[in-house]
Amino acid sequence: MTQLVLKPEQDAQAEIDPRIRPIAFGLVELLFDLTFFIRELYGDDLDCAQIMICVNDATMRPFMERLPADSDVLRMRAPPEEIRGSISRRMIAEKTGIARETVRRKVAMLIEAGHLVADEEDGVRVVPRLHDPQTHRLLEAGHAAIKRYMTLVRSYGID
Amino acid sequence: MEAELDPRIRPIAFGIVGLLYDLIGFMRIAFGEDLESALIMICVTDATMQKFMPGASPDSEVMLRVKLDESVRGSISRRMIADKTGLPRETVRRKVAQLVARNFLYVDANGAIRATPRLHDPELRQAVIDAHESVKTYQRVVSSYGVT
Numbered sequence: 001m002t003q004l005v006l007k008p009e010q011d012a013q014a015e016i017d018p019r020i021r022p023i024a025f026g027l028v029e030l031l032f033d034l035t036f037f038i039r040e041l042y043g044d045d046l047d048c049a050q051i052m053i054c055v056n057d058a059t060m061r062p063f064m065e066r067l068p069a070d071s072d073v074l075r076m077r078a079p080p081e082e083i084r085g086s087i088s089r090r091m092i093a094e095k096t097g098i099a100r101e102t103v104r105r106k107v108a109m110l111i112e113a114g115h116l117v118a119d120e121e122d123g124v125r126v127v128p129r130l131h132d133p134q135t136h137r138l139l140e141a142g143h144a145a146i147k148r149y150m151t152l153v154r155s156y157g158i159d
Numbered sequence: 160m161e162a163e164l165d166p167r168i169r170p171i172a173f174g175i176v177g178l179l180y181d182l183i184g185f186m187r188i189a190f191g192e193d194l195e196s197a198l199i200m201i202c203v204t205d206a207t208m209q210k211f212m213p214g215a216s217p218d219s220e221v222m223l224r225v226k227l228d229e230s231v232r233g234s235i236s237r238r239m240i241a242d243k244t245g246l247p248r249e250t251v252r253r254k255v256a257q258l259v260a261r262n263f264l265y266v267d268a269n270g271a272i273r274a275t276p277r278l279h280d281p282e283l284r285q286a287v288i289d290a291h292e293s294v295k296t297y298q299r300v301v302s303s304y305g306v307t
Contacts, residue, residue, distance in 0.1 A: 018222040020284050023291045025212045027185070028205045030294070034182065035198045037175075046194045050183050056176040064173045069304045074166040130168050143171045143306075146178070146297055153291070157217040 022156035026149045033145035037138050048106050050096050055116060058087035059125045078128035086123030170304035174297045181293035188286045191263060196254050198244050203264055204274040206235035225279045234271035
């Protein structure tokens with residue numbers, strides 16, 4: 001296990017950027033909510049959660065970045081497979097910093113659990129879940145938590 | 160005919176995935192390598208800060224001082240950590256012991272748990288600022304789809 005190596009402490013009277021403590025306070029509140037979000041959607045394994053987030057990003061980014069705000073795709077329960085992206089296990093390891101063998105093993109577990117699928121080129125993509133009422137509820141809760149974060153930090157004069 | 164998706168949901172999902180991508184990196188720097196430990200760290204850090212932050216004005220000493228007096232900071236019992244996080248008490252006891260052994264947490268004179276002060280660490284301060292920028296990026300992303 002990694003030991004936290006504490007940097008030498010500064011003088012107790014030294015000053016810090018006054019934005020730091022309010023942002024840290026807001027982040028703690030936000031992460032409290034988002035950690036529940038992660039655990040409900042992806043389980044307790046941080047590596048699996050990070051892999052799921054990486055694959056979700058790779059699946060959505062190719063079409064989301066090009067969509068106009070009024071696109072029909074935003075209303076589809078599952079976008080057409082041909083516009084969805086995918087990512088290789090090697091690229092997941094590079095992007096997440098997780099060891100390749102760990103990625104290989106965890107991706108196999110996530111496919112077995114029905115969260116991911118492998119495509120014909122052996123890329124990996126997520127199984128669409130946005131139509132699931134629980135996912136819908138969690139996303140709205142996450143969005144609300146982010147809005148509370150912004151309200152909190154703004155109350156300390158931070159934009 | 161297949162029911163349509165609420166058009167807010169996909170932009171929110173896209174934004175949150177991008178945000179979590181960044182925040183998991185922050186969590187690993189700030190709170191360690193597993194989600195249960197991270198949740199405990201978040202809970203204890205919140206208890207530590209809740210005692211002084213809600214009443215502090217933006218220009219108060221609390222915002223400027225790199226290190227705060229112990230009497231200002233809050234603490235929390237293991238039992239309350241279990242209640243707030245929903246983790247089993249035995250898991251909390253074991254994970255807290257590990258986090259204390261690793262210097263992330265410490266036990267105060269009353270046996271309560273506190274987060275080890277770390278805001279004097281420039282790496283953590285930069286991670287805090289970067290995480291804030293990630294939240295602002297989330298806002299820009301969802302706003303671009305008309306989601307408020």
